[in-house]
Amino acid sequence: MSVRVRFSPSPTGDLHVGNVRTALFNWLFARHEGGTFILRIEDTDQSRVVPGALESIAETLRWLGLEWDEGPDPKDPARYIGEHGPYVQSHRLDIYQKAARQLLDAGQAYLCFCSSQRLDEVRKDQQRRKLPPKYDRRCRDLPSDDRAQFEAQGITPVFRFRTPLAGQTTYRDVIRGDLIFENDTLDDFVILKSDGFPVYHLASVVDDHLMAISHVFRGDEWISSTPRHILLYDAFSWEPPTFAHLPTILGTDGARLGKRHGATSVLQFRDQGFLPETLFNFLGLLGWSLDDRTEVIDRDTFVRHFSLERILKSPAIFNVEKLTWMNGVYLRALPVEELAERLRPVLEAAVGPLDREYLERIVPLIHERIKLLPEAVALSGFFFQEGELDYTLEDMLGKRFADDDAQAADALEAVLAGIDGLEPWAHDGLEGAIRPLAQELGYKTGELFGLIRVAVTGKTAAPPLFETMAVLGQQRTVERLKSARRRLR
């Protein structure tokens, strides 16, 4: 039997890391098994649909390289890819209505005319009496006279599933083993709403069957709903798929990921300067591991080794610090030209159009110093700055020259003299001219270099001095040294 899995988000907003981890595991399993990865949009609650959410979902998946084999065509919402479509549930209403009708005719479902007010009252009363809130089955065996009366009043009924009153419903979860539920803890849930839309349970069961889904990987918040789904498969005489309920991803405080946790949307992480390969790797390791030591894993290795057996049961807290470390790892692994191109948009937004050659000389200097793309701006800004640098005398003078402006000025003077007319203007020549000066003037190299560093970059922490001066160019370097000298007068 061929492996067919689906990722089926609701278009209610951006995908957060939990959703995406679910998508990733589905995708990995499909690729590992040579199966099919399907994207399905579950928009049966029209009131919650957010415009643009579908586009955002597609963008997130594409950014991470989780391409789907069947699903909506991102280029044209009216079309779709695959033979089991459409893949947007609101385009499949007739299918669900037919299915609901089928259950009704078979006596597996019934019409319910109860108003939402009555339902609310029943629920409130049950809660007040510390009873589990459950539909009281008022319409389960409604005499046909009553039904005719309700219909005459023009009440649109909902379809409810006729849940067995006794017995057990069980299923085997690949990750958690056998799960057993008493049917009397379940109630007669709605399958078709009065607006003609199905409820999740019906829609997903019908679609998973029609789309020949073999494995359902989804968040573990669905564990308690699964018996309902099993009951539905039974009612239709369909073979249920294999279920695997993935552990939750929690926020730093151990609570469910939500608005209070800073960035949780994957697109936000992208905008903060994380690379897609970082998110892919990191999310792939939340609830799954390759072995006892490997942390950095490329996508081919993930695909090759992904296995159900190594999926964890326990929830994981999303640790941004480790994510940031990992981004540094991926950044450092990037070839210079590629990093330059990824950095270009970020830098150009800050300093304007960039010369390719200049950029590619700067990138190696900040390469192993950035963990996030936008950090490049702060780290390399002085390379692009025109005119005077902004720094304090205190920073420039450091401990050694703190009370001795005149000595600092003399030192700078000596440096200027040393590099005057230097040819070629490159690392080795600069070092050859400046390093001996420290000893001649009686300073430690670090003391002299520190002075120059701030004069030239405006910062106490910067890339290696001579490389920096070489890339910065003779004219700018000399200008800045002179400017620093002037400030000391």
Next chain:
RNA sequence: GCCCCCGUCGUCUAGAGGCCCAGGACGCCACCCUUUCAAGGUGGAGACCGCGGGUUCGAAUCCCGCCGGGGGCACCA
């Protein structure tokens, strides 16, 4: 209230009865390298394996109870 799931360093995890007085990674702290910052290297602190009982010659690993955390119980998904 009822039902279900989960429980190894702060965090991500390895561990499927003896290899574990528990290994790796992030973070943290030292030291080394070094012109600063990074990167890299070495070392360290950090987990009485949620707690209490069993079973066993032997348990993080098996069983029971408890506690803690999370989820579900909608004409939401």
